Amino acid sequence: MMNYSQVFDLLTSEGYLSAEEQDRIARNKGILQTSNETPWFIRLLLGFSAWMAAAIVLPFLLATVFMDSSGGVEWRAIIVGTIFCITAIGIRIARSESTFAGQLALVLCIAGEIMLIGGLAMEVNDVATIVMLTIAIQCLLIWVFQEPIHRFLSPLVIVAALVVWGAEAQRVELIHAVNVVLAIGMLLLWEYEDDLLVYKEFVRPTGYALPVALFGLLSLSFIREAGITLWWLSGVGLFIALLGLEYRLLRDAGVSLLSKPALALFCGTLVLLIPAIGAPGILAALFVLALGFRRNNRLLIGLASLFLVFFIGRFYYDLETTLLIKSFQLAGTGLVLLALRYGILYIFAKPEANHETA
Amino acid sequence: MNADPLELPATAYQLRQFAYSGMVKIPALKRALVLIKHFPDHTGWMRFVDLTLLLLGAALMLAGVVFFFAYNWAGLPSLLKFGIIQAALIALIATTLFYGLERIQGKVALLGASIMVGVLLAVYGQVYQTGADPFQLFLLWAALIAGWVAVSRFTPLWLVLLVLLNLSTGLFIGQRVALSNTSIMLYGPLFLLNALWLFGWEYLRWRGIGWMQGRWLPRLAALAAFTALSQPTQEAITMNLPGIPWWSNALAPFVFAGFCGLIIWFYRFIVNDLLILTICALSVIGVLTTLISQQFQPGFSSSGSIPVGLFVLIQTAIAVALLRRTAQAWESRS
Numbered sequence: 001m002m003n004y005s006q007v008f009d010l011l012t013s014e015g016y017l018s019a020e021e022q023d024r025i026a027r028n029k030g031i032l033q034t035s036n037e038t039p040w041f042i043r044l045l046l047g048f049s050a051w052m053a054a055a056i057v058l059p060f061l062l063a064t065v066f067m068d069s070s071g072g073v074e075w076r077a078i079i080v081g082t083i084f085c086i087t088a089i090g091i092r093i094a095r096s097e098s099t100f101a102g103q104l105a106l107v108l109c110i111a112g113e114i115m116l117i118g119g120l121a122m123e124v125n126d127v128a129t130i131v132m133l134t135i136a137i138q139c140l141l142i143w144v145f146q147e148p149i150h151r152f153l154s155p156l157v158i159v160a161a162l163v164v165w166g167a168e169a170q171r172v173e174l175i176h177a178v179n180v181v182l183a184i185g186m187l188l189l190w191e192y193e194d195d196l197l198v199y200k201e202f203v204r205p206t207g208y209a210l211p212v213a214l215f216g217l218l219s220l221s222f223i224r225e226a227g228i229t230l231w232w233l234s235g236v237g238l239f240i241a242l243l244g245l246e247y248r249l250l251r252d253a254g255v256s257l258l259s260k261p262a263l264a265l266f267c268g269t270l271v272l273l274i275p276a277i278g279a280p281g282i283l284a285a286l287f288v289l290a291l292g293f294r295r296n297n298r299l300l301i302g303l304a305s306l307f308l309v310f311f312i313g314r315f316y317y318d319l320e321t322t323l324l325i326k327s328f329q330l331a332g333t334g335l336v337l338l339a340l341r342y343g344i345l346y347i348f349a350k351p352e353a354n355h356e357t358a
Numbered sequence: 359m360n361a362d363p364l365e366l367p368a369t370a371y372q373l374r375q376f377a378y379s380g381m382v383k384i385p386a387l388k389r390a391l392v393l394i395k396h397f398p399d400h401t402g403w404m405r406f407v408d409l410t411l412l413l414l415g416a417a418l419m420l421a422g423v424v425f426f427f428a429y430n431w432a433g434l435p436s437l438l439k440f441g442i443i444q445a446a447l448i449a450l451i452a453t454t455l456f457y458g459l460e461r462i463q464g465k466v467a468l469l470g471a472s473i474m475v476g477v478l479l480a481v482y483g484q485v486y487q488t489g490a491d492p493f494q495l496f497l498l499w500a501a502l503i504a505g506w507v508a509v510s511r512f513t514p515l516w517l518v519l520l521v522l523l524n525l526s527t528g529l530f531i532g533q534r535v536a537l538s539n540t541s542i543m544l545y546g547p548l549f550l551l552n553a554l555w556l557f558g559w560e561y562l563r564w565r566g567i568g569w570m571q572g573r574w575l576p577r578l579a580a581l582a583a584f585t586a587l588s589q590p591t592q593e594a595i596t597m598n599l600p601g602i603p604w605w606s607n608a609l610a611p612f613v614f615a616g617f618c619g620l621i622i623w624f625y626r627f628i629v630n631d632l633l634i635l636t637i638c639a640l641s642v643i644g645v646l647t648t649l650i651s652q653q654f655q656p657g658f659s660s661s662g663s664i665p666v667g668l669f670v671l672i673q674t675a676i677a678v679a680l681l682r683r684t685a686q687a688w689e690s691r692s
Binding site for chain 1: 362365366367371372373374375376379382383386389390391394398400402404406408409410414417420421422423424645648661666667669670671673677678679
């Protein structure tokens with residue numbers, strides 16, 4: 001495993017680093033001992049506890065604001081909610097290094113948003129306007145409220161608001177456009193993760209929110225009461241996103257798009273589309289799995305693996321056939337995958353002459 | 359003497375920190391990530407495709423077999439039922455022997471064979487109407503595959519064994535232990551099972567068994583142990599059951615405190631595992647929050663919600679600060 005010295009020496013010899021830059025790195029090497037990424041499970045603990053605190057405090061706050069029988073409940077909620085949000089932003093800016101202050105700010109912001117949006121909903125009484133206001137508030141908070149957990153939650157709220165609007169406006173099939181946008185957005189954010197490094201405070205939370213939102217929306221395919229029928233549109237959109245990812249993979253590996261491996265990959269993806277077109281969740285999970293592996297991102301891989309199992313299970317559960325036919329389909333699919341495995345390993349195997357010895 | 363930080367193994371996170379602070383340009387960062395092999399190469403992709411298709415294919419085939427028997431239950435003659443399952447079992451064992459336990463194909467085949475043992479027992483119980491309790495099925499299943507698990511050197515198979523033991527213990531408690539017993543009697547065996555598993559695993563890992571170096575199974579066991587122990591602890595705080603001796607109510611919190619102390623000592627100073635310490639912290643937060651809630655009674659019309667909510671945030675802040683300090687201490691020691 002290479003150490004930093006070796007990496008920077010190589011970069012200098014290849015012309016990526018100037019001598020001045022290497023000197024500057026040597027002078028600031030102390031950051032290697034002070035900055036450590038917060039593990040995902042600690043961030044999960046922080047988020048969970050904020051939600052737990054919000055769940056404890058919110059009923060009391062809502063009861064205090066909303067259940068007063070004197071008039072002006074809506075404006076009281078809007079004013080108190082706005083004050084909470086502004087206070088949260090202020091706390092976060094003033095005490096950005098404090099974990100306690102960060103969590104307090106998050107709880108205040110969540111409580112404030114619920115009151116603000118609830119008050120607006122009672123005042124405005126028009127779904128489209130409420131949705132637009134919700135999206136505007138979330139976009140503003142993404143910009144000014146420097147809290148990664150909230151920046152993860154805001155895209156989810158925006159997507160949920162769009163779904164509500166679609167349902168209200170009898171345009172539920174627009175969900176497929178949202179799915180495609182989420183998939184392409186995810187591809188762009190993670191593929192250009194390093195180019196967008198200066199915006200990492202926005203990019204990383206959003207990069208994790210998009211797959212969660214996508215899987216959440218695709219879960220609606222199992223709820224007939226949702227009234228969404230044209231799921232093949234999402235399937236086609238996700239297929240295109242998967243092709244886009246494969247194109248980048250092949251390009252980075254220096255493989256010609258007309259070579260045997262490339263054509264085999266594209267054909268294999270097309271074959272995959274045929275059974276999965278009615279189960280876009282499976283395609284989405286495979287897409288996120290491939291993207292996560294490409295970016296060496298274990299969180300994306302874990303998330304995709306969980307949802308892959310879920311979507312495959314639900315797909316077979318919902319098939320309107322007998323258990324006997326399902327058993328043959330399952331076993332048959334398993335055999336096809338094992339055969340595909342042998343085929344891919346054969347087609348994509350490196351020539352012996354190029355094989356590195358251990 | 360402190361090592362030069364630049365001699366540390368390069369990580370993607372730290373390289374990105376250099377780029378974020380402007381010391382390294384983006385093209386240099388991208389080249390550096392390639393140099394440290396952060397992104398998978400051709401071999402990595404082949405291994406990924408191999409493993410994904412193998413696991414998915416095997417799982418779907420196994421599910422197909424299970425569904426086949428579920429459908430044909432009533433119609434198949436008993437002899438045919440047993441014949442097909444045993445043929446599948448023999449085929450899987452033959453596959454294991456062919457590939458050997460050194461290769462993933464052999465390990466996955468052995469996992470499939472272990473699942474088939476359970477199917478065989480279930481069919482046996484159905485055909486002969488033995489009247490056995492479900493916990494006996496899972497216990498016998500665990501006993502029959504224990505030898506395979508021991509030689510497999512395959513962590514997922516050890517997980518299957520742990521799940522079977524938990525199921526048999528849980529079903530035994532549900533069926534044979536009177537409901538009037540205290541929560542510690544109901545959940546205690548589950549806690550003991552997972553705690554003993556956890557420390558047994560860590561002992562064997564300490565003995566230097568190479569394939570046991572992975573952390574996810576002991577972490578699952580720790581999660582199960584804390585889940586089993588938190589329940590009676592919280593019930594001891596919230597419920598005052600009549601006729602239950604005082605020592606029975608005190609036992610769960612006492613065991614909880616002792617277990618937390620042991621886990622903190624062991625995983626702070628002996629084995630460095632921040633995730634297990636985080637699980638411990640989460641359990642402690644849950645129990646202490648329950649304790650405080652008993653005093654303040656949060657609710658819709660209760661202003662006690664505010665101090666309880668604040669208490670949750672304070673606990674979390676303290677826990678996170680301690681966990682971060684622990685991680686930094688390990689970093690500087692290494």
